[in-house]
Amino acid sequence: MATPHKKLVEILQRSYCPCPEFEGACKGTAKWKPDCGQIPRGFVGALRSLEEVRIVIIMDRPSNPFPHERYTNVDQLEQTTRFAFQCYQDGTDREFHTNLTYFLNLVFPEYQNDLNSQLRKTWVTNSYLCSTPKHQGKRVPPDAWKACVDRYLARQLEFLGGKPVIAFGSLVGERARRAGVNVHLLKEAHAFTQRYPEQLRKARDTWEEAARWARAMS
Numbered sequence: 001m002a003t004p005h006k007k008l009v010e011i012l013q014r015s016y017c018p019c020p021e022f023e024g025a026c027k028g029t030a031k032w033k034p035d036c037g038q039i040p041r042g043f044v045g046a047l048r049s050l051e052e053v054r055i056v057i058i059m060d061r062p063s064n065p066f067p068h069e070r071y072t073n074v075d076q077l078e079q080t081t082r083f084a085f086q087c088y089q090d091g092t093d094r095e096f097h098t099n100l101t102y103f104l105n106l107v108f109p110e111y112q113n114d115l116n117s118q119l120r121k122t123w124v125t126n127s128y129l130c131s132t133p134k135h136q137g138k139r140v141p142p143d144a145w146k147a148c149v150d151r152y153l154a155r156q157l158e159f160l161g162g163k164p165v166i167a168f169g170s171l172v173g174e175r176a177r178r179a180g181v182n183v184h185l186l187k188e189a190h191a192f193t194q195r196y197p198e199q200l201r202k203a204r205d206t207w208e209e210a211a212r213w214a215r216a217m218s
Contacts, residue, residue: 002086003078005050008046012129012152021147029132034073038130038131041130044119045057045120046123050160054163055166056125056157056160057124058125059125060191088115099207101115103207107214123163127145128145129148150179164187167186170191187209189207192207
């Protein structure tokens, strides 16, 4: 089972119409091309009750689609969550998924490498739901990410109020605050994808600190 809790599904399902922002604030930034993997995606977790969720992980946005990533026009949200869960399980993006697994093992030492149990207690989402056509080195324009935060992230967090939130990556903390996260429930850390060994060492320090904080808060 990889489908999130129904309340989160209800919010995210609205982005698959497709989202009106594809012709609004996100025009020229995000693309709706399911046959090329270009749809809202990258969120996973909250596999049972929302009360069981202990932490919320927010990341910047999904990376470029994998070469084999395709979606049909039926049950797209279910397809994306199943694909994300399988990628996490298989470590498809070696660097990203290895580092996420490392972090989840720190937060949930009682569930070492038990992804299913960890994701029952975790909601993983993006502050911007779509990858951009040229992901590397290109920031999402403010009008676009603000529209996405207001339309989707803030509403997700309404159902997860009071849960500790970890924002991974540059600018994600700002987006979390815009979404209404109480500063006392927010911890910022470096992104899971790092280009150089020295950056990875510094990032790992922030992940370990965030994991200790999350355990104490939850």
